[in-house]
Amino acid sequence: MISRLLAALSKALIGAYPRWIGSQPEPRQRIYFANHASHLDTVALWSALPPFLRRRTRPVAARDYWGGGGLKGLIAGPGLNVVLIDRQREQADADPLKPLYDALAAGESLILFPEGTRNPEPAMLPFKSGLFHLAQRHPHVELIPVYLDNARRSMPKGSLLPVPLICTVRFGAPLVALPGEDKAVFLQRARDAVQALAP
Structure with missing residues (x-):
C-alpha cells in the first residue's frame, strides 16, 4: 500500500518518466x-x-539519515524496503558493503548513488569505490547507468517541498566490468556512462 502510494505521488509530482x-x-x-x-x-x-521490477529492486541508503523512525523510516522501511548501510564504521574491520552483498546474494537488484552524497552541481562528483567492489564480487549482475534529469530543480538540496517539474529517468546500456580492470579506470568509465545520458 505504501509502495503504491509513493509511486503514485512521484508520478503526480515529478513525472518520473522512464526512457x-x-x-x-x-x-x-x-x-x-x-x-x-x-x-x-x-x-x-x-x-x-x-511494478514487476520494483518488487525485487531495493534502494541503498545511509542508516544515519533513513534508519530512524517517523516519516523517513516509513518511507525507507515499508515503502521502499531500502538496504541501509553504515557510513560511520563502529568496528574497524566491519565491511559497510556487507548488506549489499547479502541483498545481491539473495537475488535482489539495487539502486545505488556512487557519488555518495547529493550534489547540487551539474557535473558529477567522483564515484566512490563501492560500485567497483560490487561489480567484482558479483560479476553476473548487470550494471545499468541511469541519469536523473531535472530532479535537481524539482527538489534541490535544502528544499523542504518539491516543485512540480517533469523529471526524466534515462536508463543506459549495460556497463561491462573488464577482467583485471583498475578500480580508478572502472569508476571513471561508470561516471562517464551516467554523464553521457544527460540531455
Whole structure:
C-alpha cells in the first residue's frame, strides 16, 4: 500500500518518466547506478521502474539519515524496503558493503548513488569505490547507468517541498566490468556512462 502510494505521488509530482536507451525493463538482476542531486532521486528512479521490477529492486541508503523512525523510516522501511548501510564504521574491520552483498546474494537488484552524497552541481562528483567492489564480487549482475534529469530543480538540496517539474529517468546500456580492470579506470568509465545520458 505504501509502495503504491509513493509511486503514485512521484508520478503526480515529478513525472518520473522512464526512457530506456540501450537497455530494456527486463527481469534481470541489476545494479542501477545514478547521479544524485535531490531527496527525490531514490523515489523517482524506483518509481520509473515497472511494478514487476520494483518488487525485487531495493534502494541503498545511509542508516544515519533513513534508519530512524517517523516519516523517513516509513518511507525507507515499508515503502521502499531500502538496504541501509553504515557510513560511520563502529568496528574497524566491519565491511559497510556487507548488506549489499547479502541483498545481491539473495537475488535482489539495487539502486545505488556512487557519488555518495547529493550534489547540487551539474557535473558529477567522483564515484566512490563501492560500485567497483560490487561489480567484482558479483560479476553476473548487470550494471545499468541511469541519469536523473531535472530532479535537481524539482527538489534541490535544502528544499523542504518539491516543485512540480517533469523529471526524466534515462536508463543506459549495460556497463561491462573488464577482467583485471583498475578500480580508478572502472569508476571513471561508470561516471562517464551516467554523464553521457544527460540531455
